Amino acid sequence: MNLFPHIPSYLGTYGSLIQQQLTMALLSVLFGLIAAVPLALLCVRYPKIYPAMVALLTVIYSLPSIALFVLLVPSTGLTQTTVIIPLAFYSLAALVPNIVDGVRGIPEDVRLAAVAMGYTGIRRLVAVDLPLAVPPIMAGLRVATVGNISMVSVGTVIGVGAFGALFTAAAQLSRSDLAVTGIVCIVALALVCDLLLVITQRLLTPWNKRRSR
Amino acid sequence: MISFQQVGKTYPDGTVAVAATDLTADSGRITVLVGPSGSGKTTLLRMVNRMIEPTSGSILIDGVDVRSKPAPELRRGIGYVIQNAGLFPHRTVLANVMTVPRLLGWSKEKARERAMELLLTVGLEADHAKRYPFQLSGGQQQRVGVARALAADPPVLLMDEPFSAVDPVVRKDLQTELLRIQSELEKTILFVTHDIDEAILLGDRVAVLNTGGTLEQFDTPSELLAHPKNEFVEGFLGVDRGVRRLSFFSSGAVPLRPEPVVAVDAPPQEVLARKGTQPWLLVVDAETKPLGWLPAQQVPADGDLSRVPAADLVSYGHAFTVEAESLRAALDSAVLSPSSRAVGVDADGRVVGVASVEELVPAIRAAQDGSSPENGR
Numbered sequence: 001m002n003l004f005p006h007i008p009s010y011l012g013t014y015g016s017l018i019q020q021q022l023t024m025a026l027l028s029v030l031f032g033l034i035a036a037v038p039l040a041l042l043c044v045r046y047p048k049i050y051p052a053m054v055a056l057l058t059v060i061y062s063l064p065s066i067a068l069f070v071l072l073v074p075s076t077g078l079t080q081t082t083v084i085i086p087l088a089f090y091s092l093a094a095l096v097p098n099i100v101d102g103v104r105g106i107p108e109d110v111r112l113a114a115v116a117m118g119y120t121g122i123r124r125l126v127a128v129d130l131p132l133a134v135p136p137i138m139a140g141l142r143v144a145t146v147g148n149i150s151m152v153s154v155g156t157v158i159g160v161g162a163f164g165a166l167f168t169a170a171a172q173l174s175r176s177d178l179a180v181t182g183i184v185c186i187v188a189l190a191l192v193c194d195l196l197l198v199i200t201q202r203l204l205t206p207w208n209k210r211r212s213r
Numbered sequence: 214m215i216s217f218q219q220v221g222k223t224y225p226d227g228t229v230a231v232a233a234t235d236l237t238a239d240s241g242r243i244t245v246l247v248g249p250s251g252s253g254k255t256t257l258l259r260m261v262n263r264m265i266e267p268t269s270g271s272i273l274i275d276g277v278d279v280r281s282k283p284a285p286e287l288r289r290g291i292g293y294v295i296q297n298a299g300l301f302p303h304r305t306v307l308a309n310v311m312t313v314p315r316l317l318g319w320s321k322e323k324a325r326e327r328a329m330e331l332l333l334t335v336g337l338e339a340d341h342a343k344r345y346p347f348q349l350s351g352g353q354q355q356r357v358g359v360a361r362a363l364a365a366d367p368p369v370l371l372m373d374e375p376f377s378a379v380d381p382v383v384r385k386d387l388q389t390e391l392l393r394i395q396s397e398l399e400k401t402i403l404f405v406t407h408d409i410d411e412a413i414l415l416g417d418r419v420a421v422l423n424t425g426g427t428l429e430q431f432d433t434p435s436e437l438l439a440h441p442k443n444e445f446v447e448g449f450l451g452v453d454r455g456v457r458r459l460s461f462f463s464s465g466a467v468p469l470r471p472e473p474v475v476a477v478d479a480p481p482q483e484v485l486a487r488k489g490t491q492p493w494l495l496v497v498d499a500e501t502k503p504l505g506w507l508p509a510q511q512v513p514a515d516g517d518l519s520r521v522p523a524a525d526l527v528s529y530g531h532a533f534t535v536e537a538e539s540l541r542a543a544l545d546s547a548v549l550s551p552s553s554r555a556v557g558v559d560a561d562g563r564v565v566g567v568a569s570v571e572e573l574v575p576a577i578r579a580a581q582d583g584s585s586p587e588n589g590r
């Protein structure tokens with residue numbers, strides 16, 4: 001069986017599908033991260049709201065993506081935006097707990113030293129707390145990225161599923177080879193992105209003794 | 214000078230961490246706060262740089278209330294060394310040391326230059342600069358911690374159990390280094406420890422604190438050992454305070470006798486003559502460095518010491534350096550030696566003479582009865 005068969009031209013080319021898949025997956029992770037940092041810091045600052053935040057994020061994570069796409073179509077149309085918004089929320093749910101744990105996990109003596117050196121709030125956050133939280137943040141980013149790369153394909157229900165379109169076509173045309181191709185491409189993209197994130201983390205944290213893989 | 218004036222800390226639940234305390238840490242001296250856990254020593258220390266605010270009283274540094282400027286600004290002017298060093302793991306050694314100068318707005322070049330200079334001061338090498346904390350041993354990390362605290366040349370240094378997490382050998386090194394650095398820099402150091410030996414070794418003055426933050430006694434180490442004010446202080450000092458206090462007296466007063474000392478190549482008739490008057494002979498080499506003790510009855514009949522196998526010489530334990538080392542070292546030398554005699558050597562390790570335990574007693578008596586020790590430490 002040919003692993004990369006010719007795909008019907010109305011579905012697009014391999015190049016365009018890769019581009020769509022990555023655009024939607026990575027933009028949703030990015031937006032998720034941008035929203036997650038302040039939310040997580042809020043939870044660190046006011047620990048009492050954290051359980052409620054976790055509960056809320058769990059609820060969001062449990063919402064079926066198909067339902068969200070359908071609900072969003074009237075306002076955002078059959079566009080990539082409609083796919084990106086729910087996936088950004090899923091990323092948020094994966095990232096917030098990691099950032100909270102990361103910042104809370106800073107060793108007490110390091111935190112004390114930072115205060116005793118005369119760091120003020122924001123400066124300490126930027127210079128000490130966030131850099132030290134990079135490993136858990138990166139772990140969250142990896143989970144969110146791989147998850148979203150897979151989830152994007154559900155967008156095929158509103159016609160913007162990138163490689164997801166191959167699954168619909170496989171069903172309609174009775175061509176299971178298209179489904180296999182879709183799976184292989186998605187897994188490959190996920191692995192490549194994950195590897196890039198691991199490399200990025202290594203470059204960002206040369207100081208990390210326990211290099212997690 | 215740091216003065217605590219009726220400083221107290223009571224938590225909202227009524228727990229008293231520090232009872233109203235008056236204490237003065239002299240400029241250019243090491244003042245040690247020592248006590249069991251729960252004695253408020255760390256609380257007292259952290260109130261100086263306002264990491265903890267007192268609920269009563271005030272703290273003045275050189276006459277200025279610590280509350281007269283914003284806490285972060287105050288902290289940048291006070292060095293702080295913490296247990297486990299508390300280095301920033303994501304920064305190189307150099308960047309760690311540059312922290313406070315950078316916060317104070319120094320240029321990168323000036324801060325770097327200063328940091329490199331300090332690494333050498335604390336006994337590290339230039340090629341440690343580019344490493345990350347996890348690549349250093351515990352002792353090296355703590356040296357970096359000290360360098361970081363000294364970076365902006367603050368007049369006051371707060372040290373919060375800085376050496377308690379390293380092994381005893383490294384601790385001894387760090388303590389010696391601290392005393393060396395202090396003799397050059399003369400900072401006003403407030404040092405917290407739960408280890409009374411460390412307090413006695415490092416402190417110019419030692420404050421002994423009891424549970425509930427009560428100050429039991431504030432004195433020089435020698436005074437503390439000689440005259441503990443109450444049972445708590447006495448108990449805290451341990452059962453060997455008399456012997457320990459001898460470390461504050463020079464061994465210069467020890468009467469040393471040269472008669473038992475014979476060179477391994479001494480003429481046989483001389484050896485035989487000594488044998489008649491001395492129960493033990495200390496055999497020394499051609500440079501008068503000690504080789505070991507020989508009981509008189511084991512001296513060869515012909516008086517030729519060179520025939521005595523090295524294994525027959527009894528170890529002298531350790532010698533003490535006359536003047537430079539203390540009466541305690543002299544006593545220890547005598548106690549360790551099977552001959553009950555201490556071996557006194559000069560700075561080059563050449564034997565000056567020996568003294569038995571009995572002969573040490575008058576010097577010890579004079580030290581214990583005398584009003585003050587001859588040397589500070």
